[in-house]
Amino acid sequence: MVNPVAMTFPERLRCSMRGFTLIELVIVVAIFGVLAALAGPAFSDFVIRQRIRNAGYDLMADLTFARSEAVKRNKSVTVSKSGTWTGGWAITDVDGNTLKQHAAFPDTIEITMGSNSVDFLLNGRASATAAFTIDDTGGKATIVARCIAVDPSGRPRSTEGTCT
DSSP states (O other), X not given: OOOGGGSOHHHHXXXXXXXXXXXXXXXXXXXXXXXXXXXXXXXXXXXXXXXXHHHHHHHHHHHHHHHHHHHHHTXXXXXXXXXXXXXXXXXXXXXXXXXXXXXXOOTTEEEEOSSSXXXXXXXXXXXSOEEEEEEETTOOTTSOOEEEEEOTTSOEEEEESOOO
């Protein structure tokens, strides 16, 4: 450690000043600006892909729930859309009791399916096959759609890509 009494005035002044110069601050802000500009579009695509994946997980969970409720209650259970599939859906039993409802999704994703409902029979089998396509509304080629398909056994499965 240097004795402060033995230091000259300019040396003491230099040691007492701390912080950044304006040039250093401008350079750091410019670097952060460039990095943010490069990361912005990639992050936006990441958010849309996560929304598609989460919508697929929600749909898979509710289809599995409806199938298990059909077996448990020994009654047919139906998953039907609320306006559009993107607008949510309701799970009801054959007596009309609502077992579960799902809210609408954000405008950045779209869920499509040819039918208005999926019916699970009392043994857990589906009355017909069903194929849901979950995609982004922007139609970006970099974002892969997701397919949720229900086979005749009633078991849903999720794959990347559109349903064929």
